[in-house]
Structures are given as structure tokens and as C-alpha cells.
Amino acid sequence: MSAARDLVLGRIRTALRDAPVAPDVPRDYRPAGRPASLETLIDRLVDYKAVVHRISEEDIAATVSGLVSGTVVVPPGLPPAWRPAGALQDDGLPQDRIAAADAVLTAAAVAVAETGTIVLDGSPDQGRRIITLLPDVHFCVLRAAQVVAAVPDAIARLEPRRPLTWISGPSATSDIELNRVEGVHGPRHLHVLLLAE
């Protein structure tokens, strides 16, 4: 194993015999720190067919219950007031129970207005990656303060060593004659519960 390591490293060192000088990286693109627009975020979410609900925190549980009648999985750290009646808390649930659930409700870490992206980072109110993957409907609660303008802002806020899932729309494919079909493997429906604050 280390023979291959030495070999590969030796080869690339030899390949760089000419000691190329790397250019300075120009970072003249728009940096992090611009103000974020909620309107842009909503526009982008709607563009890829996520459903946006502008509600207040007290209405989360009722909104979710009103949209799905079956089992809703929630991560262990989700605020109790958010939980719909009969929510199934994930304390290491087996795969098949998560797969059999109808929906999942989580918080989020960051949202990017310019691209309509929501990022989950595995915090206790977002849970393990598996719970937002198997159920067919994902409800995601977003606070206005979590919305940033563009990708550099999200990169600046996120902790790379956490498991990160960047979501920009429900699962989709364009593999059959370029027809966009929603929902191949991930959740087929994404509902964003944007809190009025």
C-alpha cells in the first residue's frame, strides 16, 4: 500500500520538475456579506417547485398536521412546540421504520437566497442524514436570520467537519429525453416553513 503511495507521490513530483509557479488566486468575485433577500429565496424555491409557507412559529405543528396525516419523523433536538401530534422521534430508529414514515420535519442550518438552497448540518434539530432522505415529504423550518445572500456566505457560516446536505429542490432527474421528473430517490415533496419574525 505504501509502495503505491511512494510511487504516486514520486511520479507527481517528477512531473512537476519544472517547478510551476502558481498564480495568485484573484478573488474579485462578489464576496460574502451582502444583505440577503427573502423574496429572492422564495422565488428560487418556487422555481423548482418547493412549496413555501410563510407562517409563525406557533403554527408549525398545525401546518404539518394539516398537510400529512401519517407518521412524521422528527429529530431528537427539534423544539417540542414544533412537533405535530404523534410525531415519531428518531432515537436511532431502524431504516425500515424511517422508510415507512410519511414525512419528516426538521430545522435547517443555512439557506442561500440566490440559489434557493437549504443546508442541513446534522445539528440536534436536524438529525441524522437518513431521516430527511427516506420519507417522501420533507418539511423544513427556516428562520429569516438563517437566510444568507449567496454561496460564499453559506460557506463562511458552515462547519465543514459536520455532515452537510445541500438541498436545492426536491429530488429530480432529467435523464429521460431531458424531461424533468421530480422524485427519483429523495423526498418527492419539499415544504419550506419560513418563519415570520
Add this chain to the structure above:
Amino acid sequence: MTTFLGMPATAPRGVGNLRGEQTFPEAAHEALANSQMRRNLRHATTTIRGKSGKVIAELPDWQALRDAGSAIKADVMSRLPDLLLELEQKVTDAGGVVHWAADANEANAIVTRLVRETGSDRVIKVKSMATQEIGLNEALEEAGIAPVETDLAELIVQLGHDKPSHILVPAIHRNRSEIREIFLREMPGVDPALTDDPPVLAAAARKYLRETFLSTKVAVSGANFAVAETGTLAVVESEGNGRMCLTLPDTLITVMGIEKVVPTWQDLEVFLQLLPRASTGERMNPYTTMWTGVTPGDGPQNFHLILLDNGRSAVLADEVGRSALHCIRCSACLNVCPVYERAGGHSYGSVYPGPIGAVLSPQLTGIEDNASLPYASSLCGACFDACPVKIDIPSLLVHLRDKAPHPRSERAAMAAAAWLMDKPKMYASAQRAAKLARIAGRRGRGLPPPLSGWTAGRDLPEFPSQTFRDWWAAR
């Protein structure tokens, strides 16, 4: 002997998918007759081009992002050994295991061994150019392990016993009725009443793969980016099959070309803006998964990263050619290339088709094995303009043409053409002669020798009834 240890090397013969059975002109000649493929391709490339242009126009700093992306990649190449060592350290610190593979054979052997150690006889796969390049599926099958492709297009290709024809939409050469037939024939347990409606076909794939996802303990993926500073890997995708593979199994094995490393976490802010807009024409692809080693209680608890050379060191050794390693596999250059649009992805004989394939494949294999590929271009320059990391593909093509061994007949033809075009008077009379030849019934048969070597691989344009010089002289 030790002196030879570290010499850059090309990808070995006899394994993997970098070499076609035919030369480009031969394969393209057959492909040109396939009008359905050309229709599908034209539709795909035009559509993606349009979408991409629209979302790129939304960003006022697109050119600045390209400049940054290009410079970061040049920086990566200049200190690749250090960055790989840093990546190895960070992945190891985070609980991953790093392996190095000098070539396709070694990489396939490592994956096979790792899968065997888990006791599984099946792996789920995320679409990955690197594993296609090394022919991993064939190697696993030979070892009695079933690789299941989970990207819808890759699944169509796999079930159809076919080859991918496009980096982004590998099954674009198939239309819905063919896909339906493939599913009916090859997909166990498929509903016989299956229609060819795309949502119905996608639902059939979802159902077929669901059980496999939930019951397979090992996954194999590629990587779009790997951050040296943090040991973070990133995979971008659309369908969620990537998330399935990267999240559900106990063991994850990632095969990554050594050029995919980026120095810092911050660098991802550049590539995550460039890649989706250039590639699928989306502001962001539906899913991106990032992971660093293993996270206790979340996702695979065993993570193996295989760093693959397989000819990359040889590409790196060419001071001009090395910029082909900057490629982030967005496929934008395919979608703007008039040659690709007509010849199709299969003609290139490699998993890397289109303009980038025409420069990357011959460098990875050694130019003698893919000598015709640098000619698979009109040098129109559209690929350079489209490339989000500003790879100057036309210049690379010219550079490689210089290095390619030319068959004798072609050399003679080129020499004759150059000589002819140098001599204005003779060129003018040759044009008239060609006109005469056409009148004399040579139409469609190409140029007479020694120029026939040139027209064997190209359609000879119809000669105008009057040459420009004749017209100029007569006006």
C-alpha cells in the same frame, strides 16, 4: 531500479475505458449515420446550452469566478503532492482510511478487497467518471461482486449493456420507448403494464432500486471535490441516489482522481457557483453531500478514500497539457461542440468524450493509443469560452496534434495540402480542377490522392459553382 520508480506513467492497456476499438474517424463515420442519436444529441445540447446561458447571465461576477477557478486549479497542480498529503492526514484524522492506487488495476484490486472484507457480494454505485475510467464494474463482476448503478441514466446504460454517451446525461442517446423496452426486458419485478411516460419510468426505477439501497452494505462513489484543509469530500447530484449511497451503507469507498483536491474549504464557494450553472444550467444542483471521514451515529461508519493516478501523472508532466487536469467534468464543452453534436459520445471511444475527452484521453493513455482524438475538433474555440475553469482546449488540441504520430498517408496528405495552400496560383487552379472533377462525376468521392487521406475523415464541402477568386476577378 529506484531511479525509475517515480517516473510519470500513462494508464495501462487492457483495463478500463479510455481506449476505443476504432479510431475517431471510423467511429464517427458510423455514428453520423445514426440520425436518431443526432436528433437526441442536438436537442440535449441545445436545451442545456440555453438553460446554462440563462443562469450564467444572472451572475454579474461569472468571469471573476472563472478566473478564480482557473487560478485555484493551477495552484492545485503546482503543489499537488503537498495537498494530497494534507488531504490524507485530515481524512485519516477524521476516521477515514486513505489508499493510493498507481493505476486502474491497483484501484480495482483495492476496491475488490475492501468489498470482500465486508462480506457483501453487491455494491451500490453513485455515478462516477473515475470508476468508469478504470472499468471497476467489469473488475467487480469478475470477482463475483454485483455493482448496481443507481443514477437513472447509468442504470439505463447498465441494463441496456451499453456505454454512456455524455458525461452529464449518459443515456441521452436512448429515447423513452427504448428505455421502456430495456426496463421490461432487464428489470426484475417490473410492472408489465409499464408505459413510456418519463414519470412512470422514473417511478419504476425508484421502486426497483429502493430495496437494493436499503439492503446493500457497501457503496462506491466518486468525488467532485476534496478539501485538503479539512478532509471534506463533496458529491453533487440531482436524484438523491447519491445521498442514498453516501448515507445508508455501513461502508463507503470513494475513488477519486488525484486532481480533484482543492486547497481550502473556502475554495468550494467558487466551484459550487461554477459547476451547476455550467453543467446542468441550474442555479444549484438539487443535492450536494459533504462528509469528512466518519461521523459517529450518522452515515457510513467505515470510509475508504482511494487516490488514483492512472495516467494523471503523465498528464501533469506535460507543462502545457497539464491544464486538462483542471477539468471539473461539467460537460459544458460537449454541449457547445459542433463535432461532438454530430459524432456523438461513443465515437470518442473513451469515458471522456467531446472536447475535453479529445485532450484528456490521449494524454492519459499516451498519445499513440488515441492519436486521432486531437483531430476530433474544428478548433472553433466554443469549448474554451464555455469552460467554467477556462481550459484552453483549442491550444491543447494543437499542442497534442504536434505530438501525435501521424499515419503516413495522413502525413502525406497534410504535407500536400500545406504545400498547395502555400501556393496561391496552384490553389486557385486546384479549386477549379476540383470543380471540374465534380462536373466530371467525382462528387461525393472526396479529393483525389494524395488529398484523399484528408477527406476520408471529413465531409468535403460542396464546391461553390464559382470560386471566390473567380468571382473577385470577374466583378
